[in-house]
Amino acid sequence: AQSVTQLGSHVSVSEGALVLLRCNYSSSVPPYLFWYVQYPNQGLQLLLKYTTGATLVKGINGFEAEFKKSETSFHLTKPSAHMSDAAEYFCAVNLNQAGTALIFGKGTTLSVSS
């Protein structure tokens, strides 16, 4: 069975500090992996995705994530946090390579202080 685990339901950083949000997955087939962001009272917006090819994936707003098969991880990073990055972040995995729906982690709330 496929699943997604996000370590830490809440992460707090100072403005300008490194952001690291952790995601581990389990999948019986090579996964397609996604990070979404949700701002208050809004739907989910895609930050970045890994399907095939380069394992370091760059997304919007300066975020990037690296697919590490040996560690079954897809951690999200940003070198310097901005106040506007405060939101909830979701990691997701494709049900299978020809699947129709995503399985989501429980989410991590990122707080950024000045």
Place this chain on the structure above:
Amino acid sequence: ETGVTQTPRHLVMGMTNKKSLKCEQHLGHNAMYWYKQSAKKPLELMFVYNFKEQTENNSVPSRFSPECPNSSHLFLHLHTLQPEDSALYLCASSPSGGYTGELFFGEGSRLTVL
């Protein structure tokens, strides 16, 4: 005009009421989804429609009844709900059911059951 539009954005209903949530996508997609987002829980896939045909029902109680009259519209009919059904209901779309990329989400309908 946003890609995926959900109405109403907020809904309060009693346990004996009947109401409906509406989703409309303007992206030319052929697959549509309903997800339930409850506090402190992962997003739960409820239903998947591909070319108007339901392809997945994730053991959802019958008090939730989906309807997909065409590839652009998706409804969720609600009747005799329970307070634990209070949640954010998110609609999403994708090019087709076999698409392995991201889902495109609406802003959600916040449902409160009294």
